[in-house]
Amino acid sequence: MALKDELGLRNDFKARAHESLLHIYYTAAKAQKKADEFFRAHGLTDVQFNVMMLLLNQSGESGGLTQVELSRMMLVNRANITTLIDRMEKARLVVRVADPDDRRYNIVKITAHGEKLYRKAAAVYHQKVTAIMSALKEPEQRVLTSLLTRVREKIDSIPIV
Amino acid sequence: MALKDELGLRNDFKARAHESLLHIYYTAAKAQKKADEFFRAHGLTDVQFNVMMLLLNQSGESGGLTQVELSRMMLVNRANITTLIDRMEKARLVVRVADPDDRRYNIVKITAHGEKLYRKAAAVYHQKVTAIMSALKEPEQRVLTSLLTRVREKIDSIPIV
DNA sequence: GTGATATTGTATACATATAAACTAATTGGG
DNA sequence: CCCAATTAGTTTATATGTATACAATATCAC
Numbered sequence: 001m002a003l004k005d006e007l008g009l010r011n012d013f014k015a016r017a018h019e020s021l022l023h024i025y026y027t028a029a030k031a032q033k034k035a036d037e038f039f040r041a042h043g044l045t046d047v048q049f050n051v052m053m054l055l056l057n058q059s060g061e062s063g064g065l066t067q068v069e070l071s072r073m074m075l076v077n078r079a080n081i082t083t084l085i086d087r088m089e090k091a092r093l094v095v096r097v098a099d100p101d102d103r104r105y106n107i108v109k110i111t112a113h114g115e116k117l118y119r120k121a122a123a124v125y126h127q128k129v130t131a132i133m134s135a136l137k138e139p140e141q142r143v144l145t146s147l148l149t150r151v152r153e154k155i156d157s158i159p160i161v
Numbered sequence: 162m163a164l165k166d167e168l169g170l171r172n173d174f175k176a177r178a179h180e181s182l183l184h185i186y187y188t189a190a191k192a193q194k195k196a197d198e199f200f201r202a203h204g205l206t207d208v209q210f211n212v213m214m215l216l217l218n219q220s221g222e223s224g225g226l227t228q229v230e231l232s233r234m235m236l237v238n239r240a241n242i243t244t245l246i247d248r249m250e251k252a253r254l255v256v257r258v259a260d261p262d263d264r265r266y267n268i269v270k271i272t273a274h275g276e277k278l279y280r281k282a283a284a285v286y287h288q289k290v291t292a293i294m295s296a297l298k299e300p301e302q303r304v305l306t307s308l309l310t311r312v313r314e315k316i317d318s319i320p321i322v
Numbered sequence: 323g324t325g326a327t328a329t330t331g332t333a334t335a336c337a338t339a340t341a342a343a344c345t346a347a348t349t350g351g352g
Numbered sequence: 353c354c355c356a357a358t359t360a361g362t363t364t365a366t367a368t369g370t371a372t373a374c375a376a377t378a379t380c381a382c
Contacts (some may be wrong), residue, residue: 003306007234010219015287017294020302021192027309029236030316031182036340037321047368058171066332073168075190080369082332087367104330104377115240116293126176128319133178135315136308141181144308147297148188149164154296157189158289160198207339229360241339243362248337248372265347265360 024151031132038128040119048088049125050074052118055094055110064097064109093117185312192293199289203282209249210286211235213279216255216271225258225270254278 003023004012013019035046035094054073059065071078085108088094093114099105110118133141164184165173176240187274196207215234220226228246246269249255254275260266271279294302 001310001314005309007236008230009234010221015291016299016302017291018287018292020297020306021290023306024185024189024192026236026311028185030313031185033236033340034316034319034321039338041321045367057175060171066330069169073170075168075187075194076368077216077370078331079333079371080187084368085236100214102330102378103181106331126179129182130176130178131319133181133310133317135311136181138177140308141177143203145181145184147301147305147308148184149162150296151293152167152188152191153291155195158195160195160202194370201370206337227360237338238340239361240341240363245338263348263360267361 024148034132035125035128038125039121041136042117044093044117044121047074047084048091048093049118049121051084051108052093052110052114053122055108056115056118059109061063062107064101064107066099066105066107088114195293196286196306199286200282203278203285205278205282208235208245209254210279210282212245212249212269213254213271213275214283217276218270220270223260223268225268226302227260227266227268231269249275289300 003026006026011148013022014088032046037050039046051070051074054070055065058069058073067081070085071081074081085094085096085106088138089096092111094110095106096106097109099107136144164180164187164277167187174183193207200207200210212231212235215231216226219234226234228242229239231246232242235242246255246267247253250257253272255269255271257267258270260268297305
């Protein structure tokens with residue numbers, strides 16, 4: 001189905017470039033909504049799941065990640081991580097541990113409870129993601145990621161003003 | 162640059178399907194952040210700009226759109242539109258007009274002030290979008306939208322449970 | 323060593339998103 | 353005609369995002 005019809009628009013898009021960009025937006029939004037629905041059934045949010053995935057797969061020697069490391073990996077402002085980790089600590093999914101070498105840092109670590117919830121959701125989640133991306137054959141997935149990478153590089157090169 | 166390096170990850174992604182999906186997420190996020198920065202310089206938000214674009218290009222006979230029509234075209238919950246239009250009305254960008262035929266409806270219309278701000282931003286915005294999407298040749302843009310459309314169709318077909 | 327500079331995390335104000343429960347208004351079946 | 357079901361919009365509680373300003377801490381230049 002054409003994007004125009006998916007969104008219930010009366011009139012066509014005026015510019016192909018704009019339409020292409022909206023395809024990227026709305027595909028991401030749709031996938032995220034579906035994922036959110038899935039995670040809610042597991043008592044998590046997509047963002048909380050992402051934090052735990054990063055803690056389990058990207059931790060360094062400290063056995064966790066600092067809040068700034070998390071914010072960079074998630075492409076969000078570090079101010080946002082404060083309340084996110086507050087909620088996750090309250091839900092006993094993660095803990096903040098003070099770094100003895102540099103007292104500015106909090107090292108965020110996943111708890112046994114968090115890891116248990118994560119692993120339960122992750123198994124099914126990866127099945128779902130594989131099912132969704134099976135819409136494209138492997139060479140097509142490579143084309144998609146290559147095209148999107150070129151778009152991101154172009155975004156970086158365009159000034160705001 | 163590989164997505165792994167863009168995000169500052171220490172370890173590779175475990176599954177190609179998941180990595181492909183993250184490419185979609187992060188490209189959308191990056192474009193949206195850039196757009197947001199742009200609109201802020203024009204005293205607008207990306208969402209407010211989108212509302213005004215829909216009002217100017219997709220309005221029906223009534224000369225505007227109802228809140229539910231807006232929520233469907235923007236793929237958001239209708240509860241969200243209430244406060245969004247509240248803020249836009251306060252900023253004199255739009256007005257709510259009662260529908261005489263069906264008193265349940267608010268018809269949202271753009272004001273002269275809103276249209277002026279919109280047109281000023283839109284001209285530059287479309288230049289920026291064209292510049293960003295010039296990363297891809299026209300046939301490549303068609304491939305991209307086709308691949309993304311197939312992903313969205315697959316998402317629709319996958320059950321949450 | 324010390325003072326300027328940079329970095330981390332937090333606090334605040336605000337914008338945007340959801341779900342769920344509610345009111346008001348319309349519609350449709352018997 | 354009337355009552356049940358539906359629809360539009362709002363309210364509330366909650367999660368996530370931004371920018372900005374701040375305190376605490378660490379680092380760097382001299």
